[in-house]
Amino acid sequence: MKNHNKNKSVNHSGTYSIDSFMKKLKTKNPGENEFHEVVHEVLESVWDMLQDHPTYFRANILDRITEPERIIMFRVPWTDDEGEVHVNRGYRVEFNSAIGPYKGGLRFHPSVNLDILKFLAFEQIFKNSLTTMPMGGAKGGANFDPKGKSDSEIMRFCQSFMTELYRHIGHNTDVPAGDIGVGKREIGYLFGQYKRLQNEYTGVLTGKALEWGGSKLRPEATGYGTVYFVREMFALRNETLEGKTVTISGSGNVAQYAAEKAIQLGAKVISLSDSDGTVHDPDGIDEEKLKYVMHLKNVERGRIREYARKYDVRYIENGTPWNLSCDVALPCATQNEINADDAAALVKNGCGCVAEGANKPAQREAIRIFLENEVLFGPGKAANAGGVAVSGLEMTQNEMRIQWLRKEVDSKLEDIMKEIHSSCVAYGDTGNGYINYPQGANIAGFIKVADAMLHQGVV
Ligand SMILES: NC(=O)C1=CN([C@@H]2O[C@H](COP(=O)(O)OP(=O)(O)OC[C@H]3O[C@@H](n4cnc5c(N)ncnc54)[C@H](OP(=O)(O)O)[C@@H]3O)[C@@H](O)[C@H]2O)C=CC1
Numbered sequence: 001m002k003n004h005n006k007n008k009s010v011n012h013s014g015t016y017s018i019d020s021f022m023k024k025l026k027t028k029n030p031g032e033n034e035f036h037e038v039v040h041e042v043l044e045s046v047w048d049m050l051q052d053h054p055t056y057f058r059a060n061i062l063d064r065i066t067e068p069e070r071i072i073m074f075r076v077p078w079t080d081d082e083g084e085v086h087v088n089r090g091y092r093v094e095f096n097s098a099i100g101p102y103k104g105g106l107r108f109h110p111s112v113n114l115d116i117l118k119f120l121a122f123e124q125i126f127k128n129s130l131t132t133m134p135m136g137g138a139k140g141g142a143n144f145d146p147k148g149k150s151d152s153e154i155m156r157f158c159q160s161f162m163t164e165l166y167r168h169i170g171h172n173t174d175v176p177a178g179d180i181g182v183g184k185r186e187i188g189y190l191f192g193q194y195k196r197l198q199n200e201y202t203g204v205l206t207g208k209a210l211e212w213g214g215s216k217l218r219p220e221a222t223g224y225g226t227v228y229f230v231r232e233m234f235a236l237r238n239e240t241l242e243g244k245t246v247t248i249s250g251s252g253n254v255a256q257y258a259a260e261k262a263i264q265l266g267a268k269v270i271s272l273s274d275s276d277g278t279v280h281d282p283d284g285i286d287e288e289k290l291k292y293v294m295h296l297k298n299v300e301r302g303r304i305r306e307y308a309r310k311y312d313v314r315y316i317e318n319g320t321p322w323n324l325s326c327d328v329a330l331p332c333a334t335q336n337e338i339n340a341d342d343a344a345a346l347v348k349n350g351c352g353c354v355a356e357g358a359n360k361p362a363q364r365e366a367i368r369i370f371l372e373n374e375v376l377f378g379p380g381k382a383a384n385a386g387g388v389a390v391s392g393l394e395m396t397q398n399e400m401r402i403q404w405l406r407k408e409v410d411s412k413l414e415d416i417m418k419e420i421h422s423s424c425v426a427y428g429d430t431g432n433g434y435i436n437y438p439q440g441a442n443i444a445g446f447i448k449v450a451d452a453m454l455h456q457g458v459v
């Protein structure tokens with residue numbers, strides 16, 4: 001009876017197929033549709049490669065890589081300014097530590113649930129692998145809505161959240177950072193509470209302020225990195241961003257700095273948005289107008305519709321930028337924000353390049369349309385990896401107790417984005433001059449993690 005399963009590794013007959021694997025995964029993780037989607041997408045990319053590597057099957061890498069190493073769920077009680085007590089749910093999904101300590105952001109948004117965090121943490125495994133840096137994959141957060149809360153309410157929430165999380169993280173164990181709803185302010189409150197509870201000053205969080213352990217360029221890194229990735233995609237076709245029209249969704253951290261870098265490289269950015277609507281500025285959002293947006297969003301915490309009032313441009317209430325004519329689209333808001341109709345509209349209106357600043361903003365059907373129409377399509381795990389890459393550089397600086405100059409970090413970021421692009425090309429070249437970037441990113445990201453898991457035995 002020994003070894004009765006050994007043929008599984010070379011079973012090409014379809015009995016161990018993507019469908020049968022997905023069926024099992026769905027039974028084990030019922031109702032987690034976002035998680036199912038991303039596993040399915042990665043599986044489709046790597047399946048053919050796996051057939052040539054029976055050792056991965058023999059070590060059951062697929063079952064292991066799709067099962068989080070640890071999930072922490074906890075109660076987050078806090079008191080508002082009126083003295084009313086509220087309870088939110090906090091999470092940390094520590095998905096995979098094969099290539100380094102768990103690493104990934106924290107999201108505070110009412111939509112946060114286990115499904116969303118498992119999808120984000122799973123994506124983070126391969127993204128972090130692509131960065132060339134030693135970081136495992138994780139994600140966390142809470143179903144807390146920071147909108148409309150006072151500074152003291154945010155502080156009390158962050159302190160309560162960290163009062164449970166601190167025992168699960170550490171600079172060599174798990175290093176959280178920001179994501180939607182978690183920026184420099186929240187990282188400050190979280191760090192302060194960690195330091196108080198643990199009585200140590202280490203690089204346990206990234207995205208810290210420059211004065212107390214942050215890295216130069218971390219705020220800019222995700223947006224800049226996305227545009228550097230776009231620059232590489234165009235360079236392969238001997239094109240540049242100069243003179244190209246760019247639509248951007250979102251107006252938070254990633255959107256702001258994607259806009260800044262695109263403008264610096266000579267592009268015309270014509271839109272920004274938030275969850276209430278989109279502004280369309282056909283003359284282009286220049287550096288001056290962008291400064292206003294940064295103040296509006298980061299200091300006043302206002303809505304993007306105020307931009308339309310100030311500059312007398314069109315505001316599309318509840319609308320997205322995807323019907324505007326453009327050369328390049330940079331979705332930088334949230335998951336699933338581009339559906340099949342949006343993708344068809346983008347293609348019809350001449351968009352030749354889409355790069356995901358956000359995590360999984362394009363739905364599967366939308367990606368299919370982009371690939372079919374040979375649109376340059378940079379998936380999030382490659383295109384937005386600059387943020388976590390500079391987080392990795394922040395960890396390095398913290399360990400060395402130094403702070404690199406802005407130009408040093410920028411040059412490392414550019415090199416990393418070039419390296420990620422090359423990995424995508426190496427594994428995603430279709431042979432007809434078109435690069436299937438999602439396939440390239442998935443295979444390159446997967447191999448490194450799977451090999452590390454093989455080397456480390458069944459753990
Ligand atoms: N920050 C980082 O370093 C990284 C972020 N990412 C990803 O980039 C995306 C944006 O993150 P970030 O800029 O940091 O977050 P922010 O909180 O700074 O900004 C998020 C922006 O997206 C908008 N948004 C959020 N939810 C929705 C929704 N359901 N519909 C429409 N718009 C929405 C917000 O509008 P509103 O204010 O109305 O909610 C806001 O403009 C996320 O997918 C994140 O996971 C990826 C890599 C790294």
Ligand SMILES: O=C(O)CCC(=O)C(=O)O
Nearest residue numbers: 104105177179387388391
């Ligand atoms: O900087 C980090 O650690 C995480 C960034 C992040 O959450 C992401 O890449 O989606």
